[in-house]
Amino acid sequence: MTEIEKAARVIQEGGLVAFPTETVYGLGADALNPMAVARIFEVKQRPQFDPLIVHVADLRQAEILVKRLPSRAVQLAEAFWPGPLTLVLEKSSLVPDLVTASLPTVALRIPDHPLALGLIRESGRPIAAPSANPFGGVSPTTASHVRESLGDKIEMILDGGPCRVGVESTVLSLVGDTPVLLRPGGVSLEYLQSLLGEVWLAKHSPIPQAPGQLPSHYAPSTPLRFLDRLPTHLPPGRWGLLSPKNGEIFLAFSAVEVLSPQGHLQESAARLFACLRNLDALGLDGIIALSVPEEGLGRAINDRLQRAGADSAQPPSSRV
Ligand code: TXA
Ligand code: MG
Secondary structure, eight states: HHHHHHHHHHHHHOOOOOEEEESSEEEETTTHHHHHHHHHHHHTOOTTTSSSSSSSSHHHHHHHTTTTOOOHHHHHHHHSSSSSEEEEBBBBBBSHHHHHOOOSEEEEEEOOHHHHHHHHHHHHEEEEOOOOSTSSSSSOOOOHHHHHHHGGGSSEOOOSSOOOOOSSOOEESSSSSOEEEOOSSOOOOHHHHHHHHHHHEEEGSSSSTTOOOOSSSSSSEEESSEEESSOSSSSSSSSEEEEOOOOOOOOSEEEEEETTTTOOOOHHHHHHHHHHHHHHTTTOOOOEEEESSSSSSSHHHHHHHHHHHTTOOOOOOGOO
């Protein structure tokens, strides 16, 4: 039996398999089996008001999970699937309430990874999967990240090496007349706007934000401060710096991680969570993370860093 066949068997039997996608590793279960889905919430310690993304292998499989596939959804699917775009649509009665946190909508995407697609096809099931990390923590972009935090709690991990994109999918709601960006991610807002025209940002939209888009998320255990530029001095203690690119740094940091020497956003996104983990492993007193340009993938990177820092003790006005 191949690894994919073994993993597909686990899914069919109601077990949990962590698998690579192009964005981050997912923690997957048969989306149509409520008992299996319940275990995702238990293993991740995820609150049940936070709905899951359902991964499918093709449009046919997507169609049966929704009331209807609007033409705008088909257009986006043709442009971006398989890929890092998740579409929120009205759900069909087939989708268990636990998957959608009892919302009348379901989030769907076709991941762009041969192991993910192989698993969905071989098991013959749509696969519900959040990122494969304990709730609120840093998302995993390698199999060993998953092994470290969830290894003893799940049946199997498919290892596909490091994830290419590195930040989660863009979540776009197509439920209302105007598409709403619920989470910035691997497909840029600019690209979506060029195809769709108007796109509302969830924070400015009259309809509620994505449940689960909590202010504090993606957080390392070390306190993190998200800033636009270096402070003039460091508080006492050992501090780490997450820098967007190479440059002169005059402050006495104990450790520095550079997202991308030349400041390329794609490379920065792919390295973001691994760099955060590296700094988090050093037992520092704090991490300063500097913002990247707010464009393209930069929106997703800044969004994750802002949430990673949202629990920091001090309000923004007195940051460092
Ligand atoms: O790239 C990704 O999207 C990864 C990989 C594994 O596919 N998955 C992922 O899942 O990031 P998770 O659970 O960490 O994030 C899912 C996001 C949450 O913000 C959730 O609130 C939103 O999608 N979401 C899911 N279903 C929704 C729905 N019906 N309506 C609105 N938002 C929804
Ligand atoms: Mg997550």
